[in-house]
Amino acid sequence: MSIESAKAQNLISESPEGSSLWRDAWIRLRANRLATFSLFFFIFISILTIIGPEIISISYESQDLDNTFTPPGSSHLFGTDNLGRDLFARVLHGGRISLAVGFLATAVSLVIGVAYGMTSGYLGGKPDALMMRIVDILYSLPFTIFVILLMVLFGRNFVLLFIAIGAVEWLTMARITRGQTLGLKQAEFIEAARALGYSHSRILFRHILPNLIGPVIVYATLTVPAVMLLEAVLSFLGLGVQAPMSSWGSLIKEGSEKMDIAPWLIFFPGLFFSLTLLALNFLGDGLRDALDPKSAKD
Amino acid sequence: MVKFILVRILQAIPTLFVIATLTFFMTRLAPGGPFDSEKNIPDEIKEKLEAHFGLDKPLHEQFILYIGNLLQGDLGPSFKYMGWEVSELIAKAFPVSAQLGMLSLFTALLIGLPAGIIAALRKNSAYDYFLMISAMFGICLPTFVLGPLLILIFSSWLGWLHPLGWYTFSDMILPSLTLGLFYGAYIARLTRAGMLETLNQDYIRTARAKGASPLRVVLRHALKGGLLPVVTFLGPAFAGLISGSFIIESIFFIPGLGRFFVTAAFNRDYTMVLGTVLFYACLIIILNLVVDIIQASLDPKSREK
DSSP states (O other): OOOHHHHHHHHHHHSOOOOOHHHHHHHHHOOOOOHHHEEEEHHHHHHHHHHHHHHSSSOOOOOOTTTTOOOOSSSSTTTTTTTTOHHHHHHHHHHHHHHHHHHHHHHHHHHHHHHHHHHHHOOOOOHHHHHHHHHHHHHHHOHHHHHHHHHHOOOOOOHHHHHHHHHHHHHHHHHHHHHHHHHHHHHHHHHHHHTOOOOHIIIIIIHHHHHHHHHHHHHHHHHHHHHHHHHHHHHTOOOOTTTTOOOOOHHHHHHHTTTTTTTTHHHHHHHHHHHHHHHHHHHHHOOOOOOOOHGGOO | OHHHHHHHHHHHHHHHHHHHHHHHHHHHHOOOOOOSSSSTOOHHHHHHHHHHTTSSSSSHHHHHHHHHHHHOOOOOOOOOSSSOHHHHHHHHHHHHHHHHHHHHHHHHHHHHHHHHHHHHHTTSSSHHHHHHHHHHHHHHHHHHHHHHHHHHIIIIIOSSOOSSSSSSSHHHHHHHHHHHHHHHHHHHHHHHHHHHHHHHHHHHHHHHTOOOOHIIIIIIIIIHTTTTHHHHHHHHHHHHHHHHHHHHHTTTTOOOOHHHHHHHHHHOOHHHHHHHHHHHHHHHHHHHHHHHHHHHHHHHHHHHH
């Protein structure tokens, strides 16, 4: 792996024109085979879950009561469940929901976290200390308990699910953004912008925000699997999406109840879910090394 | 040190108050009540029940009453388990959860520390890649997939262990392994990173130069600094073990506090929900404090601050 990164370094230094941060990062990412493979795997899974349910002939909710608990085979690729529903169709459809929750909730946490962290870092001084103290306190709260409580008490509301999960996951994002902003604030180009008399909002949005994108993308890539895991936990406790709709979490729950008769019912959703999480984590690690070579391990 | 601990305990008081307030109003504002689900209860009896537990009073009076009782250490009676105090129920269920958590943490350390140390010492070798990729799998294989799979293999197919319950020591193996593997994988990654950083330090080179054996260098010199990230992780890990136990307890039908909490929330057992949340919050605050103290004793730099 070290030879490849050395090659990547050579590529960068040999390129005649100045190359942008993004091109450098892309070259470094391509040198990391595991991360590149994860990226293509993830794109493949995304396309499969987005387009797949539209293409295959079987609907995720149609029941084939003559063929219940059919093992995986030619008629039903992943087999069927107790109601004769095709597992392949359900896994694809469930993936759509799981990924949608993952991305939307991450977006919620991104907006809250970046806005909070940027404000805190930019203001500095006492407001900063106070805002970070609040984050510290929130960190010590048993948040999963609150999310569970919220879902039990107010019903299985899809929008609420995004908001609840997003509200839990923004804390680390805020800390990272704040740290970066503190550093950037000292930079000469920010001083120059201030000397030119630009407004605070212009400095924040035009000068600081674009420089935050790297670390934020890295952390967001790692937040998506964390969010998907939390959604699956809720679904597993019976608090997520309801049948016949399904997410990977709820499919795993159903599968775990019937695995003595039909082990494939837990195997396929579990496999898709785990591999997607794995790919996102490898990709996140790769992106961190690519966008911030200094932090690269060993 | 004493001052540090005192400050932290004082800071915990407003935190706990916010948690109590939030949970109180969240449970009360949610639709449904503790005596709604029981069918065939005549209205008069329901009213009597509500009056008995003070649920007929205005919300703010109930809140003041609850906080007042709380300050005297009284969590109130459970609405669902008639005749039981919330504190009695917690005292009954928590030891089971604590046992599960301790065993899982022990399993995690037993797997994670050696794996991380070996991977760091044999950096970029086949061992390292194998261990770290396995660790990534361990992190990405959720407990609710791993747990049922272990049941399938070890009790349905091999017939070695019971799938459910919490009676003998053998019943504890699968749950602790399920919960412990995930944290073990995480600890392995952290240990590797921490050890790699420490092994590059000058004082390690000094220790090697003066002829300390490789084993002594690792155990006596590198481990202390290398384990810092692991200790830092223990705080969040405890919180995770607690919420992770909800899942494990529902997979393996273990009568722990996690299952009590989820059931209580479904039943709208207000006092039980509040009591459990506050208990968990206290536990996490205390455990975080303990972790910070251990961290300070390991890292002279953070002690001086």
